[in-house]
Amino acid sequence: MPMKRVLVPLVLALLAAARPAAAVCTAADVMACGPNCWKCVGNTCTLGKLLTVTPPMPGAPCTFDFGTRDVVLNSGGFTAGQNAFEIKAHGLTVDGSGTLKATGNQLTPGGMITLTLGSGGLKVLANANLIDLTGAEVIGNPFAGGGGTFTVQSDGDVVLGGGIAVDGTTPNAQGGSILVTAGRYAGTVLAAAGNVTVSANLTATGKANGPGGMVTLTANGGKVDVEDRIDVSGGGGGGSICTTSDGDTTLGTTPTGGPLLVADGAMSGDAASGGCIDVFSSGNVTGKNGVTGRLLARGSNAFITTDGGGCGGMIDIEALGPVMLEGGSNGGVDASGGQLGGGGTICVSTDNIGSDLTVGVPLAASAAGLGSVGGCVDVCSGGRAVVQDDIDASANCGGAVCVDAFFDTSLAAPAQAIRADGGGNVEVSGGGLVTLAGPLLSAAQSSSVPGSPGGGVTVLAGGSISASVPVDVSAFGPNNGGSVDVSAGKDLAIDASSTLNADGGRSGGLGGAISLRAGDPDLPGNLALNGLAHATGTSPPNTPNPALGLLQACTIHVGATGVLDTRGDTLATNTLIARTGITVDPGALVATTGADAKSRNFVILPTGAPTPNPGAFSPPLAPTDVQFRAVCTGPNQPAGCLIPCPTCGNGQTEYPETCDNGAANGTCQPCSAICRTFSCDDHNACTTDSCNPATGQCEHVDTVTPTCDDHNNCTFEQCNTVTGQCETTFVQTCNDMNQCTTDACAPADGSCSHTPIPGCTTTTTTLPTTSTTSTTTTAPSASTTTVTQPPTTTTTGAAPTTTVTQPPTTSTTVGTSTTTTLLATTSTTGVSSTTSSTTTASSSTSTTQPPECTPDAPAACDDLDLCTRDSCLGGRCVHEPLLSFDAVLCRLDGITAALQAAPATAVGGNRPQHKLENAIVKARALTVAGQTAQGKRRVKQLGKAGRKLGAFIRAVMKGTRASKIQPGLGARLLSLASGAMSELTPLRTGS
């Protein structure tokens, strides 16, 4: 032993001596590095020497806990090799030549640096040294290792003005991770707000075969501002860039004008796919001075040019507020695939109603080469959508482009084209006006390989559509033209500069389909066709599904420059349905093949309307081509009628109007702007219903339930949706099922008390049992006698009811059961307990029925009640209530199931939902613990469980009162919880 006492200090001394002079692993080490190394002025301390993070043993982590100090690294800092270290401080500034380094260089993986900071936050100044955690793959395990992990978790702002690199350095090494969070939550409450600003390069790249890394920027309660390049590209595939902000997000521009966010499959890789860029903002997303740099997640080509290239990546920009991506060709969002690969996906969206979305940069999810597949571009606005630049999801097999808005949509110059060429789909829609001002809408097909038809262009509007735009869904070779479907709730104007091309291929392709509708489906709206609309075909005679043209509106006006041409296919047709009338100007042309009796220009008009000039039609309009129909006076009355087009706002309600209050019509008015009755009445007497004039949307607020408070926390009141009155829907009885206690609920806080009754004793507590004896005689009759024994409790306890379904054979059942109903009444002045006992005997005769179950298939008896044990007894299903702990746990499980099945909105949001679930999880764990415990520990655990359950009940009552929990769900939860409490209480007391 003495020897050991000598050796230990000796070893420690040797170890200490072996460490480099500047080796540190604790804050104390740093503070002891000398006056020229560590200086403090007030609360701010400056480290002026580069220190080597050297744990006592290689690989151990080090923590530098500087407490509440603000630390400045100026001409000094930490270098750690591949080690891990953490700095804790109030704030950290990496100043001129300041160093944070944990690089494995070309030899080993990068290390790990974690900065845990208070409200002082992190500032990395531009003149700081590169924060370097680059690293190599693990020798012998090439796809492990790579760049290190740099984590910032700060209560204050994080300003990254100096660069950070966590790149992989060797061919197979993957990029590392840069995980930055500013601001913090304590539960659901924002404990500290922080912003994240990036104005220097952050790189987490992989090399030839290594995938890119990950960069996350999170601003809890604050903003994210990116002003320089973040690069997670990799030869093994792009990595991920994710930003989340409670406030706005700025996607700016780099000082050099290069791309801003890069998650490319690097060109050094073989068919590497693009990575992921995910931007979410609870506020707005904008550029810097109106410009957003390029966002890239492109796939790379294959090394062998005939192989498929990598796929484009995924770029998602989502905000609750407005989004503006601007800058024209200086910016752009590109998720295109490599040669012969697949395009990626781009989704740009605003969630809140009224939040506008402007796309002023090109969006690309295209791919090139035979066999390539186009990607998908979704532009979805909760307000208006304005597209001012090109969108491309083209490929050999075209992709899809959707531009949708809750209100107006505008496609405008300088955009040249919205493309899903290769036979894809372009969809443009708006709840209000849709303006197509210039750019080509194209889902054309350039391949002459059979089976490559033109695609589809669909334009829908709740209001009017004005189009001065080329549309192309044509096809090549033997392929069929695609479809153009334009439908406006109000007017539709196709101006003279417009060309709608749905031609089939010139080598036998069918013409496509052109459908132009105004006033769709039953509103007043007129169609003006002044441009060219053609769907010509070259198909062999009598080929089915020929070209067709359809014009439908109240008034159809084909101007002098207007053309509808479906010639070529022998069975092609045009149909013009005018609910009011048709005007065809001289010079206009409505033409179809006319070579077959079925190939005609058909015109449908209201009775009495003038027939248009037959000469404007080819073949000329014949009397049999024109059909007159009655105007509807009600839905399809008379049958086949044409819906009239009354003037909304003239004060007269005319079908199909349901109201017309003249000038009083409008948004949120009893009569809407389209003369349809409008009401926000949800037929719930508890809610105050209103309409938001900004959005035109109904809002329903329960104003009654929050007032339903009888100032008694032992009861729960809520509004009756029929009467609108408060009513008590739950009473906390506090029944512990113990005859020898007086149960009471305290109105002040809803807590239960169970006061022992002096002199009262419970003699026995035998769990009730059910015994069944059967005597079966030979057919045709059988007799089954079932005897249910009463619980052998002298003071009698509640006997669980066993439900036995009808016997399978003719039988006479005589059952005798004793049921005790406990009525516990409480008052604040005294205690009374009333016990009543009811004995029932029953006799029943039932007819012969087939067995409803067999013992080897008891699942047939599942009554979906977790709190019964289902079995098959003598061909009958028996549902025996669970007892004791099982009865508690099944109810707790039922609560959990109910909470998990409910949408978060039904319980006031995700966090309340989780809180409630956690309460039950804890109550369950305590119950289980109590089940296995004995004596006082058992009582203690179950007591805790009971208190947890009581708190849950109070929380549910409170939540339901405040209308945060849906009444139905609240009642269900309370029912289960009170049931569990009732079962639990006697277990607590051991009765």
Add this chain to the structure above:
Amino acid sequence: MPSDTRRPASARGIVPLALALAVALGVGGVRPATAMRACGDDVDGHRTAVPCACGDILVSSRTLRAADRITHKPCRGDGLVIAAPGPVTLAFNGHAIRGQGQGVGILVVRGSLSLSGPGTIEGFGMGVLARGATALASVVGMRFSGNRMYGLYVDGDGYTVQGSVAEGNGRDGFALGGTRYAVDGNRAAGNRRYGFSLTGTGAHVGGGLGNEAVNNGKSGFWLYGMMHEVVGATAVGNGGYGFYAMAMHARLVDIHAEGTAGSGLRAMGMGLALEGNSATANSGFGIWVSGAMLDDRGGNSGADNTGLMGEAGLPPTTLRETAPALIQCRIGTASCR
């Protein structure tokens, strides 16, 4: 933990580091109570167990117990960092770890993690982050809830995720990528964006119990990549698509989408094979599949889908009149057979 002879050479190389970590912590000198430490059931190769606290580095397998302070109160930053020489199993044993909207609940830096429930990871910036070919082996019976971004984020090879739940996360419940991974018996509910975001190559999605996505803000399932196989997926009440696939050479079987704000099943790409899928009562289209070399293997159907399009929910009158069957179920240019 497997014996040394079973470990790869690289793992053997890291063992001394782990031992060093253990010595530094379990045996070494005094450290601040909040210092980053190593923890695990065997931190030194001599079965020395060190309970885990917030921010610790897990260097060996561990079954969480009451002694693990990480289960006691929310973590200021990261929960646990996995930096192990080889495979480690972290069994939650019914416990939960909670964050404060920062850091990662379980961050895998080195090693290969098997995560075993029942257990909960909630309230972090991200629930689990595992990147690297072998970073994750399996996740079974876990719950990821209320994390700011993703519940479970994995980019790796050959891992499995089973019987787990992701709820109320700020972006995706399960964000899984890589190659040859398997996902079955999981549920994603109430996540802000996708319930399941599945990317990469060769994923086996379902096949046993199937997966379920309910009431997620956007799509229930979002599948991207190639050579995936989906057998059994249920999407109910999601805000975007029920099931969205942008894939090449994928097999989509027994997918059911219901009550979605958009289309039930929307798939695009090349070489998609569909069988036995159904879509009911969705606001958009029922089943709509487009692309090249599509294979309708039958049994696909739609009912009661309204076919509304766009944010404003506008009716496609022409399609309703000319080919109403296409609103319910459409594969290629024809209705489903």
